[in-house]
Amino acid sequence: MDRLKTLLRRSETAVFVIVVLIMVLIGAINPAFWQADNLFNLLRANVIIGIMALSVLTVMISGGIDVSFPAFAAAAMYLTVLAMEATGYQGVVLPFIGATLIGLVCGLFNAVFISTFRMIPLIVTLGSASVVRGLLLGLVGTSIVNIDRMPPALIAFGRSSLDIGGAKLSAMVFVYLGLAVLVWLFLTRTMTGRSIFAYGDDAESAKRVGFNTRRTVYVAYGLAGALAGFAGLLHSSMIWLANPRDFVGYELDVIAAVVLGGASIFGGRGSVLGTVLGVFLLVLIKNSLIIMRIDNTWQGVVVGCVIVLATALTAWRDRKAAA
């Protein structure tokens, strides 16, 4: 009974119920929604936002916020694709490692400022986003790498899929879910993962108990950067295109998804399951807006409302819990 109660009170449960309700509703309006093709497309649309959401989740649990991941993703993606094109390299493992490392380095750059100079994460990541984007466009170039120049190995990787009952499910969905499981294991089963929660709860106490909090910050932002870099290259392999101006405006969608999933912007709270559900809900909402032929510009309004509503709900819940 108690278990059931805690289950019902979890924000994951609420998000799940809302997801099911919306799916039933859309399915009733347009039964084509339930076709495997459509559902698989929906899942495919989760991949990039999902991996980026895992990146933001890590930072948010530590009590920070990261708005630099779209810039890092763009840089990692563009640099790697250009390098592949220049060298004619035909593998995918090395490029993904490269993109992840570029993201990691960018993330550590954030951590230096946040940890050493005790700066506010929002300001640091706003700044680093601007610097990285500026350097990329100014020094590296602005031309889009189109399908004709894209490395074929990347395109082939992005196209790999599973045939399930005649419909194709992108293999990238499994890459995403695999990463989610890894991040979940890291956050819940390793001391460093738990230290991110502890740091987000109370940085001073974390230090007192004996955590190396400096390391915690480096790991949180480093991991966030690495995930962003990986997501960047994966994105270009899925759309067969590398645009250095890509990912503009992703901040809002991704942060909305993480907040929807129950993470607290004040730190300490958040879960991988919640984030995955939050991402699915957000993508579902945007997707159904398209199905209902609602104009693109209105999607921003909806996403904004979703952020405010979800944050209001969590704040209300916290106040109730405190009373």
Next chain:
Amino acid sequence: MAEPLIELRGVTKRFPGMTALDAIDFRIAPAEILCLAGENGSGKSTLIKIVSGVYAYDEGELLIDGAPVSGFSPRAAIAAGVQVIYQDFSLFPSLTVAENLAMGRLLSENRRLVAPAECQRLGAEALARLDVTMDLDARVGSLSTADRQIVAIARALMSRTRLLIMDEPTTALTGREVERLFAIVREIKAKGIAVLFVSHKMREMLEISERICVFRNGRKVEEGPTAEFTEGRITRAMTGQDIGQERYVWSGDIAAEPRLSVRALGVGERVHDVSFDLRAGEIVGLSGLLGSGRTELALALFGMEPGHRGEVRMDGAPLKLETVQQAVEAGIAYVPEDRLSEGLFMTQSIARNMVASAIDRVTHGPFLSDGEATALAERTVADMRIATTDVDKQVGKLSGGNQQRVIIGRWLLTGPRVLILNGPTVGVDIGSKAEIHRRIRDLAVKDGLAVLMISDDVPELLQNCNRILLMHRGAIEADLDPRGLEEDDIHTRLKTLR
């Protein structure tokens, strides 16, 4: 006496411009419960920090098990078995009870992975040692303060602890929780662990400790077995003066129209059918266990429980109390329980805090007159005897007692007719407390202010109130005349209410 566990010999600690500890001799024996008494700034905290290795001392010697130690550090203190439970407990609200308990051990073993089963095992062991049960999977953030404290104690006892230091452990606890804590402290002692207890509350010191050490201005002024102490003696030692213990007597007219008349007041499920009168010049105490509805009652009177039931009259005229503004206009002032989060703007100056509720008195049209605000604040500072001359000082830099005076002073500026005080001297040291009491009595006698004083501090109520209301489960259980009552009478009554 047994060989002391930790001993200080002639320890002196200086800070720029002051001597925090002056040639202190101090010892604590194994399995001893020692109480450290003293006002804020008396040197208690400095002593704790020296014993726990946080501060290095300038002169003297520190001995552990009779052997002198040099270069004492927090790490060395922990290795020697010294654990401190700070007032904030240093717990992690997002992690579970089991994880909070296990974290220290896992860290000291340099673990990289966390196995839930092992956390459970370590956590269960730690709680079993204290003989308490708790849901190990509950998040610490969802626990009550008392339970969090128990988690903190259990965590502190996980290593080879020989001395447990508790800084003001009872401040946020209710009477019943304090008893549970004391049972645990005795349990800890039975295991051969010494406990150093820092407290403001005499009654608790006398109840729990075996020996008392009183500090004043960086010196140890008295020390001895608890049996030799009385509240009066501790107070004298702490303040260096006698503090009046005479009780408040009200000599008003019982037949006069009550200042505040409350009839059948109810708030949701938490307050039912509460009726009482408050006459000019009366100081009426209101006590009851946590959750008795006393705070809700106060909030309703201050317009913070819109939709409450019943009727409230001021000098016979019915009041509408749906918003704070209506309450303030009616002449009701409320000093909240938690001055940090509910009352003061910590980063703002004394003057700004003072005029916050009386902004009309210093504005002309849309403009605020800084000069008048300062003048008004200076008058109130002198009036409330706040220990500063600079009204531009940040309120956050004042001591607890002075902060409380700023709040009370602020409400007096609104010219209230009824003053509701919720825990007026929580966390305030004795000298300040006496000063606040004196001022409240003055207001009642000279200005005919009607005061409702909510408090857990029974001696405070007995000394200052001419009537004491006991609340239980949302209703007034008793209306007591404190004349002839002693502390124990009230405690007994409170206990029977459970």
